[in-house]
Amino acid sequence: MFVGQFIFAVLFIAALIFFAFNFYRLLALLCLGRWENRFDFLLTRLKNMFVYAFGQLRVIERPYGVNHLLIFWGFLTLLALNAEFLISGIFPAFSLSFIGRIPYGLLLTATEIMSLIVLISVLIAVIRRLFFRPAYIELSADAFIILFMIAALMVAYFGYHAGEIHLGKTDWAGWMPVSGMVANLFSSVSTEPTVQTVTHLCWWIHALVLLAFLNYLPYSKHLHVITAIPNCFFRSFDYAxxxxxxxxxxxxxxxxxxxxxxxxxNLLDFMSCTECGRCQDGCPANHTGKTLNPRDLIHRGKLNLFTNGRSILAGRPLDSLLPTPADAEMNSPLIGNGENSISEADLWHCTTCGACMTNCPVFIEHVPKIIxxxxxxxxxxxxxxExxxxxxMxxxxxxxxxxxxxxxxAKWAQDLPVPFVEEGKPVEYLFFVGxxxxxxxxSKNVVTSVAKIFNHAGLSWGILGNEEKCCGDSLRRLGNEYVFEQLARDNIATFRKYGITKIVTHCPHGYSTLKNDYAQFGGEFEVLHHSQLIDQLIREGKLTLSKKSNGTTVFHDSCYLARYNEITEAPRNVLKGTQSGSGFVEMPRHGQNGFCCGAGGGRMWLEELEGKRINTERTEEALATGANTIAVACPFCMTMFEDGLKDLDVVDQVHVKDIAELVAESME
Amino acid sequence: MHIIVPVKMVPDTTLVKIDPETNTLVREGVPFITNPFDTHAIEEALRLKDRYDAHVTVISMGPPSAEWVLRRALSLGADQAILLSDRVFGGADTLATSKVLSEAIKRLHNEHPVDLIICGMQTIDGDTAQVGPGIACRMKFTQLTLVDRILQLDLAQKRIQVRRKLEEYYESVEASLPALLTVVREINSLRYPTVPKKLESAETMIPVWSNEILKLDPNTIGLKGSPTNVRRIFAPQREKGEIIDAMGDNKDAAVNMIIDKLFEWNIVIQN
Known part of the structure; x- marks a missing residue:
């Protein structure tokens, strides 16, 4: 055994060094990026790490995720005994049994059971990938290699322990139910020398696969085993x-x-992708046949980092963890048509709906990278x-x-009782018309309805009229930050001039931009979406909806409300208030899992030439509910549905209404 | 190759309204823009720059505030900009304007010979289309107006061939350089400046040439040198036709009304 011990010791140390080197290279790659402070709110971060990385809360949002949870926790349970296994390979006398008879026994039993569970989970994973593969999962050799390794580890574990039990070499047989059963199998079929050989073989298989697994990780998508946990820790709190x-x-x-x-x-994001395909599954562009695939985009980012990063690192001392010099040459462009690059077309397909980010179990932030x-x-x-x-312009x-x-x-307000804000005469709410x-x-009919509602509720409000400028949402998402900043500054200066503290919008894009983006320019105002304010007015009894409708209504969530700002209840409360019966229905994809109308991220101003039109896909989904009113809370969604209904030739049967219009109709 | 583009800052006339009572232009709150035809002249010069590495000089006669029109041209890629600004230039008609512009171009020509002058076909505030041809006459350059395509440019032979967009037909014309072109909007589509160029152009010093530099006889420039007299500004009366308002809610009714009219006037005939 001494020769065996020696060979193992050499392999083990070599594997450890190689792993440490790989790990260090990953760290060096991360350091090539720019600095960003994600070390604030450490307690919240810890909590996030436990909930999402160890608790896998997002992974198990889909039923199959439970399988992953089991494999993950199986591995965590196995960690202790695997460490013992590796050390005892060099020092055979080493054992964790010093922790006490019962704790060690329980550890053995837990490891046995978890190993069996992992083995079954791996089999389920293989069967799923081979026979029940969802469209968003790609058939890759990588996945099978890893699954095979895991299975081999478990089988070898049982084989080795069964042999030990059979040969009477362990005092812990009673704590190892699964290995015990395998040992019984041995007694029925094998002679002692055979069992000895098998035990020996299993030990080596277990040892070698374990070391191979450790070192294969950094070269496969299973790098996420190392990176996903810190990625959850360092996630953005404001949902990017x-x-x-x-x-x-x-x-x-x-x-x-x-x-x-x-x-x-961001670089850690690229490294954390598991290629689970959930982002792709939620992506409206990908769903309708565009070339954009958020999973592929992140994967290409990783490839680009590896190819460029490794060549930068190759040209410097090993112990350098410096950032990238500004003049560093890149052998592969980030934006381009190569296999390590992201194509321009893909960048323009994105509606910035954020479904990819909501779906990602490890909090990769796709949209800010695209922008x-x-x-x-x-x-x-x-x-x-063009x-x-x-x-x-x-x-x-x-x-x-x-x-x-x-x-x-301000022309829309000409003959309406719409107040204008004036200097020195503060109003409670500025209605930012957009x-x-x-x-x-x-949309004029929508804002007219909003005006009616505000007046009916006796609200103190006003509009800026011709002094208002575009909020700049589309500009910012399209990447024209320069013009966005000019508009943001101008609007904020106007708000300040009139002493505005509370702003209400009927457009989720204006809402999110004024609320989340303007804060970067010193524009800290209380911003409400009209759905929130109307909901509040109804609850306060300032609005009574007497004329209830009895049709069937379906509500389409705007991405910038539901996903960006987690507003899903207010518009539903308002809508339900306008209905007499139970005519409110939901689409399969709703709330934070809603499906974009196709107009976000500046796509409103772009032609959609590739694949199926996103709004057609969504309109069909809405029509399938049998609703005769599609309620929206966003002018972009309104346009997209109106177009969708026209394309599907059902404008006479189904109508699109903003929630404000439905409320105004119910007031009369 | 040296190209000169004379440009003008104009009020955005699409936003100018006419006061129905006084018949005067309501210019309050109307922003100033680069004359839209001139933006296409700049673009065409920049396209030639991209292709032939031409040097593009943009000049403008106007008040000091007209400087930003030149900055915009610089941000798009023009190499040099000169503002011709002096009180004595003010109030000029097309005759006096072309005089000042030509004098400036002559000075530039002496330093670096000019091969092409590209103007917009006309301005949107005056609509005369006279300044371009005026410059050509004074410079004794070939003039090619209403160009919608440069077909060929042979710098060695000093020849240019262009297509002119006339009312009912196109005309292909060949001429010798140096020449002056006036261009129509269809000649190209505009580029958009990059931010680094915008920031750079914002800091560029733009030389201002007053009459102290040009030394023109004050009686031949500005208001004094302008024989044109504006007697009256009025909104022309519409003699026939009517406006069908489609801005209201009832678009279908408006569409039906138009269709009825088309039949009524035999513009559309039913089979």
Missing amino acids: KTVPRLIFQRGNEFGISRITQFTWK EMRRHLVMEQSKFP ELTNFF NSEQRFNPWGLAPTDR CSGAYDSR
Whole structure:
């Protein structure tokens, strides 16, 4: 055995060194990114890590995730005895039994049971991948290699212990029920020398596979075993609903075109992807046949980091953990058409709906990365779909997407009892009308309804009129931060001029932008979406809805309400208040799992030429509920559904209404 | 290759309304923009720059505030900008304007010979389309107006061939350089400036040439040098036709009304 011990000791130490080296290289790769502080709120972070990494709360949101949970916890349970196993390979006398007879016995039993569970889970995983594979999972050799390794570990574990029991070499047989059963099998079929050989073989299989597993991880998607736990720890708390502010100074670069311009946390994201495909499953672009696949985008980011990062690291001393020098050469462009690059087309397909981020079990932040790369294309390269030129110029020169006269912004309110805010006469709520409300003929009816509701409830409110400018949401998501910042600053200055403290919008994009994005520019206001304010007015008894409707209504969640700001109840409360019976139905995909209408992230202003139209897909889903009213709380969603109904030729049977319109109808 | 693009800052006339009582322009709150035709002239010059590495100089005559129009051109990629600004230039008609512009171009021409001058076909505030041809006459350059495509440019032979967009047909014309083109909007689609260029252009010093530099006889420039007299500004009366308001809720009714009219006036005939 001494020779065996020696060989194992050499392999073990070599494997450990190799693993440590790989781990260190990963750390060096992370350090190539820019600095970002994710070390705040450490207690909350710890809690997140326990809930989402160890508790796997997001993993088990889907039933099959339980299988993963079992394998994960199986592995955690096995850790102690595997460590003992490895050490005893060099020092055979080593045992954890010093912790006491009963605790050690229980540890043995737990490990036995968990190993069996892991073995069964692995079999289930193999069967699922082979025969019941969901569309969003790719058949990869990688997955099977890992599953095979895990299975081999478990089988070898039982084989080795069964042999020990059979040969009477252990005092713990009574604590090992599964190995005991296997040992019985041995007694019935094998002679002692055979059992000895098998036991020996199992020990070596277990030892070698364990060391191989450790070192295979960094080269496979199972790198997430190492990275996912810190990724949950360092997750963004505000759900990555905004992007960092830029400083517009000469010499600065705007947006990201090189992988190392991302912060270390973004790089950790790339390394944490398990390729589970849940992001892809939620992606409206991917669902409707566009080339964008959020899983693939993150994977390409990882490949790009590895290829560029490794060549940067190759040219410097091993102990260097410095960031990337600004002039570092990249052998693979981040944005491009190679296999290690992300294509421009994919970046423009994104609706920034955030379904990928809501679905990701390990909190990868896809959307801010896409926006950073769009920023580069727009601001550094001036490369973007042609349709956007006019949109950008109109927003810059006339402060609305259509290039309509800024002097006509308040025209909708002309003959209506709509108050204007005046200096020195503070109102409680500023109604930020937004471009759709001010200019779009369909949305005018929505803002007119909002005005009616506010007046009916006796609210102190007003609008800015022609002084209001576009909120800049689409600009920011499209990467035109420069113009966005101008509009944000102008609007904030106007709010301040009139002493505004509370703002209400009917557009979720304006809502989220004013609430989450303007804060970066010193614009800290209390911002409400009209669904919240109307809900509040009803609860306070300031609005009574007497004329209830008895049709069937389905509500479509706007991404910027439900996912970005977790507002799902308020609009439903309001809607239910307008209905007499139980005519409120839900689509299969709703709430935070809703499906985008296709207009977010500036897609409103872009042609949708590839695949099926997203709004058609969503309209079909709404129609399948049998509802005759599709209720929305967003002017973009309104347009997308109206178009969808027209395309499907059902405009006469089904109507799209904003919740404010339904409330106003119920008031009369 | 040296290209000069004369540009003008104009009020955004699409936003100008006419006061129905006084018949005067309501210019309050109307922003100033680069004359839209001129933006296409700049774009065409920049396309030639991309292709032939031309040097693009943008000039503008106007008040000091017109400087931003030049900055915009610089942010798009123009190499040099000069503002011609002096009180004595003010109140100029097309005759006096082309005089000042030509004098400036002559100075630039002496330093670095000019091959092409590209103007917008006209401005949206004056609509005369006279300044471009005026400059061509004074510079004794070939003039090619209403160009919608540069077909060929041979710098060695000093020849240019362009397509002119006329009312009912296109005309292909070949001429020798140096030449002055006036361009229509269809000639190209505009580029969008990058942010680094915007930031750079915001800090660029733009030289201002006053009459102390140009030394023109004050009687030939500005208001004094302008024989044009504006007698009256009025909104022309619409003699026929009517506006069907489609902005209201009842779009279908408006559409039906238009269709009825089309039949009524035999514009559309039922089979």
